[in-house]
Amino acid sequence: MEKAKEQFAEILCKFNSSNIPVEKLEKLRIRKKLSHHEKRKWCLKVFCAALFTYFILSKIHLINTYDCILDMPSEIPRLFRSPEYCDICEGVSSIPKISNVTSEEFLEKYIKPNHPVVVADGAREWPALKLFNFDFFKQLYSSVEMNRNKHRNCQFFPYKTEFESLQEVFNMSKDRAMLKPGEKPWYIGWNNCNDEAGRYLKKFYDKPYFFSGMVENIALSWIFMGGPGHGAHMHVDNVRYPSWQAQLKGRKLWKLAPPPECYYKCQQLEVAMEPGEIIVLDTNRWYHQTIVLPGEISITIGSEFD
Ligand SMILES: O=C(O)CCC(=O)C(=O)O
Numbered sequence: 001m002e003k004a005k006e007q008f009a010e011i012l013c014k015f016n017s018s019n020i021p022v023e024k025l026e027k028l029r030i031r032k033k034l035s036h037h038e039k040r041k042w043c044l045k046v047f048c049a050a051l052f053t054y055f056i057l058s059k060i061h062l063i064n065t066y067d068c069i070l071d072m073p074s075e076i077p078r079l080f081r082s083p084e085y086c087d088i089c090e091g092v093s094s095i096p097k098i099s100n101v102t103s104e105e106f107l108e109k110y111i112k113p114n115h116p117v118v119v120a121d122g123a124r125e126w127p128a129l130k131l132f133n134f135d136f137f138k139q140l141y142s143s144v145e146m147n148r149n150k151h152r153n154c155q156f157f158p159y160k161t162e163f164e165s166l167q168e169v170f171n172m173s174k175d176r177a178m179l180k181p182g183e184k185p186w187y188i189g190w191n192n193c194n195d196e197a198g199r200y201l202k203k204f205y206d207k208p209y210f211f212s213g214m215v216e217n218i219a220l221s222w223i224f225m226g227g228p229g230h231g232a233h234m235h236v237d238n239v240r241y242p243s244w245q246a247q248l249k250g251r252k253l254w255k256l257a258p259p260p261e262c263y264y265k266c267q268q269l270e271v272a273m274e275p276g277e278i279i280v281l282d283t284n285r286w287y288h289q290t291i292v293l294p295g296e297i298s299i300t301i302g303s304e305f306d
Pocket of ligand 1: 189
């Protein structure tokens, strides 16, 4: 700073003793350069302000579409979940299979206490039982605009496969898709975030009959599909509501574990799902794992319910 002051005083002194008129000084190239420099600095400031405003506005738009400013690793919210009182699992020693249940009984006995249950006749009449298979989904998603990556709401779970998208799944060889011996096994899951596909799928299944009065989001149904010996690892979800899932093809074992703080009060539970059955549980509170049982491909469809 001192040095700059000295240099400036020297320049002033030279100018005073040079007798150059101020008008001529205005025309000096260095003066123009300096004023250009100022202009450039000003432009840069305006550009930065515009960029900042754009950033803030785009984040506000994301907030309004339920997305977060920062993507958090999925395990973080689970680490900080509030502890359970264990009332969901205390005294529960099995997952009952029930049929012909009224919505009032279902609500009182299973939804309110949050006890997992299988409704054996839940999906028995659904056309999806006969119609849904690998080729059905392949055709459906090749005829509707997929563009899944553009929607932040779209999720795809590759589990242990190398697939990076649903498109890649539907591009696998016919032999692998049909689980032919010697082919690489696969198990995947995705949510249907395409309204057109959601409306089409809905023609082949109903809102489970024991849910009268409860709402379910058709655009965000979840589909899980794959071969024996594979499934989802043990985990707990971080979604808004409890879920139901209908077994449409094949057989799948569900293993449920209580939250760790309830290990001394509660038991682990298991149930094998058969085609036509619907399991209902709060996957945000019960840890769960699935394994497809020997036999044909397992296909399920499900959704959260409120
Ligand atoms: O059906 C499966 O294999 C996994 C289901 C699951 O993890 C879930 O619904 O949260």
